[in-house]
Amino acid sequence: LAGPHGSGKTTLAASLYEGFLSGEFPVAAFVGSRTLVGWEERCHLARVASGGEVPDTGRTSREDLGLLHLDLNFQTRFTRLLFADLSGEHFEDLMEGVENPHAQALLDRADHVALCIDGARLRNIADRHRTIHEIRVLQRVMAEQKLVPAFTRGVHIITKWDLVKSAGVDAEQFARINAAELATISTDLGIPSKVALASARSTHEEVPTRLGIAELLLGWAAAPASWGIPHKVDPIERPTRPFDWYGLHG
Amino acid sequence: MLGFPESGKTTFLAALWHVLSTGDVPGSLRLGSIAGDKAHLKAIHEAWLACETAVHTSREATEVVEFDLLAGSEKSGRLVIPDLAGDLLADYMAARIWPADFDTSVRSASAVLVFVNAGNVNEGVRTEDAIEWTAGVAEAKDRTNAEAGEHLAQGPTLDFDPTSLPTQVMVVDLLQQLRARAGNTRIGVVISAWDVAHDHPTPAGWLAKRLPILSQYLGYHAPATPMFGVSAQGGKFPDESKAMAAIARPSDRIQVTDGTSGDHDISRPLRVLLGLPSQ
Numbered sequence: 001l002a003g004p005h006g007s008g009k010t011t012l013a014a015s016l017y018e019g020f021l022s023g024e025f026p027v028a029a030f031v032g033s034r035t036l037v038g039w040e041e042r043c044h045l046a047r048v049a050s051g052g053e054v055p056d057t058g059r060t061s062r063e064d065l066g067l068l069h070l071d072l073n074f075q076t077r078f079t080r081l082l083f084a085d086l087s088g089e090h091f092e093d094l095m096e097g098v099e100n101p102h103a104q105a106l107l108d109r110a111d112h113v114a115l116c117i118d119g120a121r122l123r124n125i126a127d128r129h130r131t132i133h134e135i136r137v138l139q140r141v142m143a144e145q146k147l148v149p150a151f152t153r154g155v156h157i158i159t160k161w162d163l164v165k166s167a168g169v170d171a172e173q174f175a176r177i178n179a180a181e182l183a184t185i186s187t188d189l190g191i192p193s194k195v196a197l198a199s200a201r202s203t204h205e206e207v208p209t210r211l212g213i214a215e216l217l218l219g220w221a222a223a224p225a226s227w228g229i230p231h232k233v234d235p236i237e238r239p240t241r242p243f244d245w246y247g248l249h250g
Numbered sequence: 251m252l253g254f255p256e257s258g259k260t261t262f263l264a265a266l267w268h269v270l271s272t273g274d275v276p277g278s279l280r281l282g283s284i285a286g287d288k289a290h291l292k293a294i295h296e297a298w299l300a301c302e303t304a305v306h307t308s309r310e311a312t313e314v315v316e317f318d319l320l321a322g323s324e325k326s327g328r329l330v331i332p333d334l335a336g337d338l339l340a341d342y343m344a345a346r347i348w349p350a351d352f353d354t355s356v357r358s359a360s361a362v363l364v365f366v367n368a369g370n371v372n373e374g375v376r377t378e379d380a381i382e383w384t385a386g387v388a389e390a391k392d393r394t395n396a397e398a399g400e401h402l403a404q405g406p407t408l409d410f411d412p413t414s415l416p417t418q419v420m421v422v423d424l425l426q427q428l429r430a431r432a433g434n435t436r437i438g439v440v441i442s443a444w445d446v447a448h449d450h451p452t453p454a455g456w457l458a459k460r461l462p463i464l465s466q467y468l469g470y471h472a473p474a475t476p477m478f479g480v481s482a483q484g485g486k487f488p489d490e491s492k493a494m495a496a497i498a499r500p501s502d503r504i505q506v507t508d509g510t511s512g513d514h515d516i517s518r519p520l521r522v523l524l525g526l527p528s529q
Contacts, residue, residue, distance in 0.1 A: 021374060021416060023462030030463040031470045036423050037343070037412050040374075044410040048375045051408040055377040073470050201378055209378070 003116030004134050005088025008159030011057040013085045014042040015200035016213050025214050031071035060087040079221045095137045107147045112220050119160035122175045123167035132178045143189035154193030156183045161199040162207040251331050253365030258442025264298035265482035265504050265516050267291050275501050279517040282318030301491035340413040361436040361523045369443040374416030418461035437472050438523035444479030452509030453477035478519045481505040
């Protein structure tokens with residue numbers, strides 16, 4: 001999950017997890033997680049137990065390693081997902097040309113990269129162009145510096161879609177057109193991408209809670225046959241991607 | 251027997267001891283000899299007989315009870331029940347450590363009966379849902395809109411407490427720890443206070459609806475997990491104590507169901523889990 005701070009990365013991840021807690025994803029069954037406490041911590045400020053009067057998501061600290069784990073069963077296919085939910089400051093470093101070993105190490109192992117476009121900022125004339133510009137810079141840095149492997153697939157997610165919808169047709173069109181353009185540029189740069197709309201919460205009657213989350217999950221769980229790397233323990237056929245070691249030794 | 255605080259373990263144990271020792275429920279297991287802390291058993295049994303809330307396992311104690319089980323007149327096995335204080339289990343969620351003797355019990359257990367209380371489920375209710383329930387959808391939209399727009403100032407919030415997570419999260423975490431130590435341990439589930447789960451015909455159905463990730467976790471790792479709805483008290487104390495006390499035979503208060511048949515045999519979850527025949 002990549003994007004500047006406040007772009008909705010953590011809220012998106014927490015919403016995905018909450019969807020399992022409430023049994024809302026019939027396409028996949030929960031099989032396990034080694035980071036249950038980490039998921040829960042991210043959900044805390046949106047829970048009654050926090051004592052908060054409005055749902056919120058805590059800001060991810062720069063020190064948080066940000067790895068969240070889910071084992072899922074899609075019908076009969078076991079899938080292990082490892083999410084990197086880093087503080088936006090890591091990505092702001094990359095946008096400013098500052099080396100960031102932690103973020104780079106994770107990007108170097110990413111099967112999928114989700115570029116989060118902050119829908120709330122797309123509503124405002126003053127913020128919207130800067131928001132698009134930041135993502136444009138981030139994806140250019142990732143592609144030109146080869147921060148992600150050749151097999152990485154992208155998705156440009158317009159987060160907080162309920163707020164975009166509430167802002168009217170102009171904001172909606174601006175968001176759709178610019179996200180599509182960003183996805184096209186990303187694809188041209190070597191990170192094939194498409195656009196997704198997501199809303200972790202619902203503030204618009206036409207936008208359901210967890211809009212787009214199940215579809216994103218399916219996309220992330222799908223492993224193109226071209227990867228062709230089996231999850232088997234075989235000392236001769238060594239995995240070529242570091243994350244596959246997690247599968248072998250997990 | 252494993253379960254977090256208020257999950258119904260102590261009441262189950264009191265009723266189980268009553269049935270094993272009196273033998274007045276046809277088909278139930280019978281008590282051979284007993285070892286361990288009899289004072290604890292005596293206290294919780296007397297409370298159960300008096301239709302009073304049972305004395306919960308003290309925080310300091312790990313009560314170990316050992317039963318010899320009888321099949322007919324033959325000894326068929328020994329049941330060792332470390333009734334670990336639920337508070338100690340809750341603490342492990344925060345510290346990620348638990349007592350060494352408990353760890354030994356977990357590693358050597360051939361079967362584990364996990365307890366969840368149908369009347370005491372922490373759902374982890376989301377603020378957004380609570381607002382909708384209490385103030386109506388329209389107001390909820392307005393409030394959330396306002397928050398999302400200009401970051402409405404919010405009053406102080408409570409710190410994250412890993413010892414009070416949603417019930418299903420804590421139980422799944424516990425089962426993951428068990429399976430990491432003894433992957434072949436048989437698991438059974440007791441849904442206690444079953445008398446309050448009126449709207450669900452089967453324990454499995456209740457679990458799938460109310461604790462979906464626990465249900466899905468078991469469905470993948472242990473699909474044959476036996477599940478029982480158990481009302482060891484028969485009703486809510488003290489509200490229904492008078493009615494319960496009027497029942498001539500105390501074991502008739504007990505209700506046990508697997509979703510297809512119901513009876514008063516509180517030893518049934520153990521029999522099924524351990525593969526023992528009806529007596």
